[in-house]
Amino acid sequence: MKRQLIKHVLQRDDIGSTVEVAGWIRTRRDSKGGFSFLEMNDGSSFDGLQVIADGSLPNYQSEIQQLHIGAAASVVGELVESPGAGQRIELRATEIVVHGWADPESYPLQKKRISFERLRELAHLRPRTNTFGAVARIRNALAASTHRFFQDRDFLYLHTPIITGSDAEGAGDMFRVTTFDPASPPRTEDHQVDYSQDFFGRPTFLTVSGQLEAETYASALSNVYTFGPTFRSENSNTRRHLAEFWMIEPEMAFADNHDNADLAEEYLRYLFRGLLDDHSRDLDFFNQWVDEGLIDRLTSVADREFERITYGEAIDVLQKAETQFDFPVQWGSDLQSEHERYLTEAAFGRPVIVTDYPFDIKAFYMRRNDDHTTVAALDVLVPGVGEIIGGSQREERLEVLADSLERKGLDAADYWWYADLRRFGSVPHAGFGLGFERLVQFSTGMQNIRDVIAFPRTPHNAEF
C-alpha cells in the first residue's frame, strides 16, 4: 500500500476506505475506554490526522501506549467519520508500525509552548513544531510564487556567482574565500599575504549581490531575475539582519524607475494574494498566535495601491509630523528606521515606495536625475519590517557612471566589464533587490528574521 500525505487524506470523503499514512506523533491521549488517540503530523499540512488506536491492536500495550511526542510511526487504517468535535474524519488503525522512538525524558520538544529563543537552539527539531512547519510552507509558497510570477512574465531565471572576485560591490562587508591555511598563508617579499598563490589567483569573496552580473544578462536577454544566497559579514545584531540570506533581484532592460516601481508593487501584491487564496490555514495560525493583524494587513496590501512619494516629499511629510523623532529630519540625510516606520505605519498605513534619493547617500550605479542632485532610486517600505526592497534605475551613460565612480572614491578599473555594458549597446535599465527573509517575516508576522530561515547565520551562530 502506498503511503498518502495527510494533507490529501484530510480532504477525502470516501469513508470506509483503507489508507496508509506516516508521520510524527504530536500527542497521545488515552481514553478511559481502553483505546488511545494519536495525533499524527507529516508536515504536509498544518492540521494533523487523528488516529484511533484500539486496545485490541497486538502492539497496543507493548508499543502504542509508550508513544510520545516526537516518535515516528506509520498507520494503516480505515477512514471513518469522527464522532468527536474538532475534526471531520479520523483513521481507525488496523496496524501501527513504530519506526523511531523519541524518549520523552530527553526529547526537547514538549506539548506546551516553547519560546522561539529556545527553539533556535533546537534548529534541527523546530520544523516539527506548528510554527516552524507553517513558516516552512509559507516560505516555500513564496519561493514557488516568485518563480511563477517572473516566469509568466518572461523573465529569465539567472544564476549569478556565489564567489566573486570583486571586492568593491559596495553593498557591505564581505566574507573572504580562500584555501590558505590562516596560520601560515604564503607571503610576498614585503610580508603581505600573496593572493596570487591562492585558489583563484586573486582575492575572492562571497557575493553581496548578484546585481552587477544580472545587469550583464539583462543587457542581452532583456528581463532576468536572480534568486540565491547573499552574504554580508557586518556585525549586525538585529531582528532584521542575517549574515547569510536569500535575495531576489529582477533586472529589466529598456525600463525606467517607474517601470521598476510598477514591477515591485505588482510582484508583492501577487505574492500576498496567492498566500491569502491558497494558504489560509497557515495564515490563520499566525493570525491567531503570532500577529493578530496579519491577515488584515496582507489583505489590505494585496487590495490597495501602494503609496508612492519622492524622497523630497517624504522629508516634507516627516517635517510636518507631530511625532518627535530622535534623529533630525533634513534633506540630504538618509531616512532613519524611525522615519521609515512613521511613513509606512503612521502617515500612510500601507506600503510606501520612496523614490529619488539624494545622490550622496546612494550607490554609484544609480541613475543621476536631471536635477543632478538626486538619483532614480527606489525603496519599498512596509509596516513592521521596514525596508523590504531597495532598487534603482541604473546609470546607463558611460560618462556619468565614470563621474559617479570618481565621486564615490571607487577605482574605475575595477569596473571595466561593468562599464563595457555602457560602451556597447547601452540601454536604460532598472531593477531591485528583495530580501526574501524579510518577505517571509512580513507574510507570517514572525518578529525575528532568525525564525524564518531554516538555519540562521548571525554573528557567533553557525552551530547547525
Added chain:
RNA sequence: UCCGGGGUAGCUCAAUUGGCAGAGCACCGGACUGUUAAUCCGUAGGUUGUGGGUUCGAGUCCCACCCCCGGAGCCA
C-alpha cells in the same frame, strides 16, 4: 559595534534589607467509559551562564568574560 534588559529544575518563571533555592508545566506512578494545546492525586527533579572577589553567610553585592533578547547603526 553602541545603549538597555536578561541567564535559577528538561521547559516557563518566582525567591523581601545578603540568611534553609520554590511553583507551574513536561516526564514517571495512580485515578477518570472519545479525547482535542492546563481533568484530579502523588513521586522525583538543582555546581543559580563561566572565572575571580567581598562576607560568618552570595541566586542576591563587586570585577572580568561568554551567551541570549530588544533598540540603534550598517542594509535586504
